[in-house]
Amino acid sequence: MAGVSAAVLTGFAVVVAALLGLGAASAVAPRRIAALGSLGACGVGFVLALAYLLAGAAPATLAVPLGLPGSWMTLALDGLSGFFLLVLSAVGAAAAAAALEADADATAPFLPVLLGAMALTLLAGDAFALVLGLELTSLAAGALVLMRHNDSAALLHIGVALPGAACLIAALALLAGGAGGDFRFAAIRAHPPEGWPAVFVLVLALLGAGAKAGLVPLHGWLARLLVAAPMHVSALMSGAMTKVALYVLVRLLFDLSGPAQPGWWGAPLLVLGAAGAVLGALRANMADDIKAVLAGATVGSVGLIVIGLGLALAARGADLSTLAALALGGAMLTALAHGLFGSLLFLGAGAVHQGAGSRSLVRLGGLIHRMPVTTAAVLVGAASLAALPPSAGFAGQWMLFQAVLGGPRIDGFGLQTLVCVVAGLLALSAALSAAAAVRLLGVAFLGRPRSPRASAAEEAGQTMRTILIALAVASGLVGLFPGGVLSLAEPALRRLVSAGMADRAGLLAVAPQADLPGYSALGIALILALSAGLVVWLVRARAVPGHRFGPVWDGGFGPPPAWLPFGDPLTQYGGASFAQPLQRVLGAALLRARETVDMPSPGETRPARIAVAMEDPAERALFGPLAALRPRLVVLADRCWLPGIRRTLAVVFAVLVFLLTVVAIVEQF
Amino acid sequence: MGGHHGAFSLDVAHLLGGAVLVLSFGLLYQRRLGGLINAYAAQSCVLAAAAAWQGWVQSAPALVVTGLIVLGGAGVAIPVALHRIAGRLQFDRAVVTQPGIFPVMAAGVALVLLAVLLAAPAAAQALPREDLALALAVVLLGQLMMIVRPAAPAQLVGFLSLLSGLILGIVGVPGMRLAVELAVAVLVLAGAAVAGVYLLRIRARFEEVDAGRLERLGGAAQ
Numbered sequence: 001m002a003g004v005s006a007a008v009l010t011g012f013a014v015v016v017a018a019l020l021g022l023g024a025a026s027a028v029a030p031r032r033i034a035a036l037g038s039l040g041a042c043g044v045g046f047v048l049a050l051a052y053l054l055a056g057a058a059p060a061t062l063a064v065p066l067g068l069p070g071s072w073m074t075l076a077l078d079g080l081s082g083f084f085l086l087v088l089s090a091v092g093a094a095a096a097a098a099a100l101e102a103d104a105d106a107t108a109p110f111l112p113v114l115l116g117a118m119a120l121t122l123l124a125g126d127a128f129a130l131v132l133g134l135e136l137t138s139l140a141a142g143a144l145v146l147m148r149h150n151d152s153a154a155l156l157h158i159g160v161a162l163p164g165a166a167c168l169i170a171a172l173a174l175l176a177g178g179a180g181g182d183f184r185f186a187a188i189r190a191h192p193p194e195g196w197p198a199v200f201v202l203v204l205a206l207l208g209a210g211a212k213a214g215l216v217p218l219h220g221w222l223a224r225l226l227v228a229a230p231m232h233v234s235a236l237m238s239g240a241m242t243k244v245a246l247y248v249l250v251r252l253l254f255d256l257s258g259p260a261q262p263g264w265w266g267a268p269l270l271v272l273g274a275a276g277a278v279l280g281a282l283r284a285n286m287a288d289d290i291k292a293v294l295a296g297a298t299v300g301s302v303g304l305i306v307i308g309l310g311l312a313l314a315a316r317g318a319d320l321s322t323l324a325a326l327a328l329g330g331a332m333l334t335a336l337a338h339g340l341f342g343s344l345l346f347l348g349a350g351a352v353h354q355g356a357g358s359r360s361l362v363r364l365g366g367l368i369h370r371m372p373v374t375t376a377a378v379l380v381g382a383a384s385l386a387a388l389p390p391s392a393g394f395a396g397q398w399m400l401f402q403a404v405l406g407g408p409r410i411d412g413f414g415l416q417t418l419v420c421v422v423a424g425l426l427a428l429s430a431a432l433s434a435a436a437a438v439r440l441l442g443v444a445f446l447g448r449p450r451s452p453r454a455s456a457a458e459e460a461g462q463t464m465r466t467i468l469i470a471l472a473v474a475s476g477l478v479g480l481f482p483g484g485v486l487s488l489a490e491p492a493l494r495r496l497v498s499a500g501m502a503d504r505a506g507l508l509a510v511a512p513q514a515d516l517p518g519y520s521a522l523g524i525a526l527i528l529a530l531s532a533g534l535v536v537w538l539v540r541a542r543a544v545p546g547h548r549f550g551p552v553w554d555g556g557f558g559p560p561p562a563w564l565p566f567g568d569p570l571t572q573y574g575g576a577s578f579a580q581p582l583q584r585v586l587g588a589a590l591l592r593a594r595e596t597v598d599m600p601s602p603g604e605t606r607p608a609r610i611a612v613a614m615e616d617p618a619e620r621a622l623f624g625p626l627a628a629l630r631p632r633l634v635v636l637a638d639r640c641w642l643p644g645i646r647r648t649l650a651v652v653f654a655v656l657v658f659l660l661t662v663v664a665i666v667e668q669f
Numbered sequence: 670m671g672g673h674h675g676a677f678s679l680d681v682a683h684l685l686g687g688a689v690l691v692l693s694f695g696l697l698y699q700r701r702l703g704g705l706i707n708a709y710a711a712q713s714c715v716l717a718a719a720a721a722w723q724g725w726v727q728s729a730p731a732l733v734v735t736g737l738i739v740l741g742g743a744g745v746a747i748p749v750a751l752h753r754i755a756g757r758l759q760f761d762r763a764v765v766t767q768p769g770i771f772p773v774m775a776a777g778v779a780l781v782l783l784a785v786l787l788a789a790p791a792a793a794q795a796l797p798r799e800d801l802a803l804a805l806a807v808v809l810l811g812q813l814m815m816i817v818r819p820a821a822p823a824q825l826v827g828f829l830s831l832l833s834g835l836i837l838g839i840v841g842v843p844g845m846r847l848a849v850e851l852a853v854a855v856l857v858l859a860g861a862a863v864a865g866v867y868l869l870r871i872r873a874r875f876e877e878v879d880a881g882r883l884e885r886l887g888g889a890a891q
Contacts, residue, residue, distance in 0.1 A: 646815070646816050646819065646824070649812070649815055649816045650816040653812045653813070653815075653816055656812075657780070657783065657809070660783055660787055661783060663787060664783055664786040664787045667786075667787065667789075668786070
C-alpha cells in the first residue's frame, strides 16, 4: 500500500515537472505541444489520482532537492490532496483539450504552467511548496489574461492575490513558528496552534485563501477574470483554480490547525459562505454576458462549499463527527460536481461565442435548433447548476442541506441561530441558482433568435463536441453515483473529521444517518424516466390526429408577422426581462440596483430606454475606500518629497544617527 | 596569523587611526577648496600608513599592498585629478562657503562620542573595537560634511573621506577576507565619483558649483 503511494507521489512529481518544463519549452517550441502535452499530463494525473484513491490513499511524502537554501522541498500526498488532484486533472484535461481548439496564441505556454502550479500546490508537503505553488498559480492566471490585453481584470486579480499571499504567508509563518520553525506539514501537525495565534491563523487563512478562491467579500476579481479569460482558461479557473484555493483553506483549517479547535471557527465560514452563495447566485441572475452569469454561479458555488466547510468545522468542534463528515463530504462532492459542470458550462459558453458570435443574452436565442449537441451538454450543466435531481449538483447540495438541517444538533444558541439563518439563505441561493439556470437556458438556447447572427449559429467543431459530451457524461455519472465519489473522499474525511460516509453512502443511496432513508440518484432517475415515458405514451395514445393552435398568453411576443420573418426581437422575453422581478425584489436591496427610464419628449423619434445600474456591495465597501485613499497617499508622498540631495542625505543621516544612538544606549545597559 | 600583537603595535595602530580622524576634522574646518584637497591627500597618506602598519602587525602582505594602492590612488591620483579639475574650472582658490564652524565641530565631536559609545561595550572581546570606533567616526564625519557643506566640491570631498573611513574599517579587522579587493572597489567608487558626472556636469550645465542653486532651481521648477 505504501509502495503504491510512494510510486504515485513520484509519478505526480514527474507530472508537475513535466508541466512546468512544458511551459518553458513551448515558449520556443511550437505552441500546439503545450495543449497536447497538458492533455497527456492531465490524463496521467487522472489515472494516478484515481489509482491512489482506490488503493486506500495511504499518506506518502517525498523530499526533492529544490527550494530554500539548505533545505529540501517536501511533497506530500494524502486523501485530501488526492481527491483535489482528481478534480484538477479532470478539469485540466478538459481545458487542455479545449485549448487544442483555441488559437495557439502567446498565452499557450502559460496553460501548462498554471496546471503544474496548481498540482504543486496540491502536492505541497511544506509551507514553502504551498506558497510557491499558489503564487505561481496566481501569476500564471494573471499572465494568461494579461497577454490577452485585458489589463484591468488581470491587474485586479494580481492586486487581490498579492495581499492574499501575504496573509497566507503570515498564517503559515504562525503555524511554522508554533512548530519551532519547521516548515514541514508533519511538524506543524504535531504542534497545532492554540489561543490567540490560532485565531490569527483562522483570520489570515480566511483572508488569504478566500481572496484566492473568490470568497465574499473578495470575489470581485474572480467575476472579471472569468469574463476576460479565453474559454478554456475560464473553465480551468472556475472549475479548478477556485477549488485549489479552497483546498488550501481546508488544509490550513482542518489539517494543520489540528482537530482540537473550537466549534465557533465555523461561524465566519458560515456567514461568508452564505453571503457568497446568495450574492453570487443573484449576480448570475442579473448579468447579460453568459460568462458573467457563469462567473456569478462560480462565486455562488464557492459560497456553498464554504458553508459546508464551516458547518463541518462547527460540528467537529462539538464532537459530532458524523455530521462533520456529512458536511465536509457534501462540500467535497459539490467541489467535484462544480469542477465538472462549471467547466462544462464555461466551455459551452465558449462554443456559443464561437458559433453565434456573441455572449450577450440580448443577441442570442433559439440556439437549440442550430447547436443541438452544445445545447444538450449545457442542459446537463444547467440542471446541475439548478440542483435538479439526479444531477451532480443536486447530490452535493442535498448533502449540504441535510448537514445544515442537522446543524441545530450543535450546542450553543448563537451557532444554532446562525445555522438556521444559513439554512434559509442556502435555500434562497438554490432557488436563485435555479432561476439563473432557467434564464441562461431559456433565453440563450430556447425561444427565437434575437439577432441574425444567432439565427445562423454554427454547431461547435468535432473536438469541442467530444469534450462537451465527455464532461456531460462525467457530470451525469457523478450525479448518478454520488456514493462512489464519496468513497473516493472517504480517506480525506476519515483523516480530517475522523468519521467517514462509508456506512451511509453506498453505490446506490446516500443517507444522512445510518438508520435513515437516503437519496438514491439511480432510483430517482429511474422514476423520472418511467414517468416521462408514461407521459409520452399517454400523450401518444390519447392524442387526436392533427393539431391546431389555441390562443395563449404570449407576453406581447406573437408569431412573427409576414414582414418580419424572425419577429421583432425586442418584443421577446429576454435576459433583462427575466432579471427584472428579482432585481426589483432583491437587487435593489443587495446590489443597489437602480432603474432609470429615459423617456423621449413628445415629437422625438428615438425610443424610450430603460437603464439599470447596480454595484456590488463588497466592491463598494472594500475598493471604494481604497480608491479614495490613493489621492490622499499621493498628497502625503508629495509632502514627503525633499528638494535637493543635501536635505535627502540629511534625513538619511539623521535616521542613521538616531538608530545608532538607540543601539548605543541599549548596549550600555 | 602570528605577528606582533604587542601593546606598542596596537598603540601605533590607534595613533594612525586617530590621525585619520583628526584630519577628518581638518576637512570639516577647511574653507578653501585647495586646502580641502590637500587635507584629503594627507588623510589618505595617513590611511595608507595605517593599512601598511596593519599589514605588518597582522603579517598580512595583502594589507601592505592595500596601503600601497591607497597611497597611489587616494593619496596621489585623486588629489592631483581634483587639483587639475579645480584649476581648469577656476575655483581652485574659491572660498567654499560654510556655516558656522563651532556648531559643525560640536556636532562632529558628538558623532565621535557616539561612535566610541557604540564600540565600547565589546572592547573586551578579541576584536580591537577601538579601530572600529575610529572608522565609524570617520564615516559619520564624512556624512556630516556632505550635508553641512552647500558647495558641490566640498560634498564630493566629504564623500571621499567617508570612503576613507570604510577602508580604515576594512583594514582594521584582523583576518578580513578580500581586503585588497574591497579597498580597490572603494577606490574605484571614489575615482568614478571624481571623474564622473559631479563637477564637470554641474559646471558645464549651470556654471555654478553651489549645489544650493540646484535646489533653488528644482524648487522653482515645481
